[in-house]
Amino acid sequence: MPPDRSRKPEWTPDDGGEAFAARVLPGVAGGHDGLPSLATDADATPGVPAERPTRRPLSEDEYVNGVLAGDRAVLARAITLIESNAPAHLAQSQAVLRRLLPHSGRAIRLGITGVPGAGKSTLIEALGMKLIADGHRLGVLAIDPTSSLTGGSILGDKTRMEELSRRPEAFIRPSPAGGVLGGVARKTRETMLVCEAAGFDVIIVETVGAGQNEITVRSMVDFFLLVLIPGAGDELQGIKKGVVELADAIAINKADGDNRIRAEAARAEYNRALHYLTPAGDWRPRAYTCSAVSGEGIEALWQVIGRFRQRATESGAFEARRRAQARDWLRALVDEGIRAAFYDRPVVRAALAEVEAAVMDGTLPATTAAQQLLALLEE
Known part of the structure; x- marks a missing residue:
């Protein structure tokens, strides 16, 4: 019989009460890396109601040591602690962050935005698999839109990145946008720092979609990539001038098959626009074509990001941007x-x-x- 999803979950992380950001559903028995396991039907006494499943709250040291050791279970719980709105969790989460802060900051932070249907998740998976093959560890913070009516969120990026989500070198954390302008969750910045402390050297923030308010992510990443598709104008794609101006590069995705000619035409058009929209300097944004399905152009995109980082570091712009963040x-x-x-x-x-x-x-x-x-x- 399928589970009854109409009931409101009663289980909350670490007894956080009703004021928390993410619900944690009971897991399987057996625990993970020494963490206490949850009660199961097999543990119940016949005729006695089963107790409410609980987990032992972790101490500050356990959070810090677990994250630094790369323990994915502790990392997930640390992020849940940071996302929690419970007053009881605030002091502990900030103490954990203070201790992890010196171990963060060494990753390259990428922001990827674009219209719905542009293939952002597929592009991230293709790029992520290429980075893993090169020896990198990847953290993906996928921000899903929150319903203004129900407050719910699909949080389906793990299903759209099926292959990447199975790799131990990747950590995908879907979070609801929660109505925040810019398409980023309220605690995205803190979550980035925790993932960096856990040893992930590339952090990707995928936002909910492009629009005039879709620029908040720009204030927390090193490189901002705008993903577009061929065959649709600005009016249809909802792309605003302000978003294009802030992009460090534009990727025209789905440049394969019959779309290849349209993609090249779109690339040329955006390069002409970028010539007038962006001022001359150490870095001049350009548009590129790629196909997340075939993998064509993915290596070139990563090389673009590498050249940007090198130039920005040499000119001092990289450090200046981090300080501004x-x-x-x-x-x-x-x-x-x-x-x-x-x-x-x-x-x-x-x-x-x-x-x-x-x-x-x-x-x-x-x-x-x-x-x-x-x-x-x-x-």
Whole structure:
């Protein structure tokens, strides 16, 4: 009989309560690398209700040592701890991050974005298999869109990267975007650092799709790749000028079979546009063709990324970009904290519903309403 998926899961990571970012489903018996196993039906006493499955919370040392040892089970639990919204997890997750920070920063960080259907996941799998063959270890942070109605997320990137997900040299972590602008999860930056500390030397952040707000990822990666497809114009693909301007390279995917001629035409068109959109400097973005299915052009893309890193390192731009990433991370966290603290104030909660109703009824301008609410900070 198939499992009943209509019930809300009652099991939460490390007794985090209801305030957590990701639900962890009970696993199989037997444990992993010394971790306690979960209760099973075979352990139950006849006539006695089965106990709620639990896992022993890991200590700070166990998280740090497990991640540094490359233990995938501990790595997954560390990411779940970081993604958790439970106040009880915040202090421990930050302590773990502080200890892992000196072991991070040595990976190349790639951001890959593009329209839905452009073949981003297939391209990542093809690139990932090539990198593994070259001796690299790959961490993929795949951000899936979150439903604005149900809050749910498909989190299906592991199924789209079936071959890559079976390789021990790769670690794929799907996460819900959670409504964050830019298509990146709230804790993506922290997750990158943990994966780097675990020994992954290439980190790929795959975002939900291209749009005007799909630029947040640019503030956390070293190289930003925009994936497009041949045979569709800007209006159909939803590509905005701001996204093209921020790209370090454009990959025209699916350049095979009957699409090859259209792909070459699209490459030439985007190269003409990039000539005017991007200023001259140490690096001039270009468009390239590739096929994630046949593998053609994948090696050339990686060589482009290598040339970019070499030039950026020699000119000092690589270090400058990393420093800017840390600054942007700090400011984003401050903005998030201020927003949360504002809406958590009792005086704001008391006035918010009435003010919002007045705005929606058209009796109060939104600007005036915002000023009224912000004035409550002085009370």
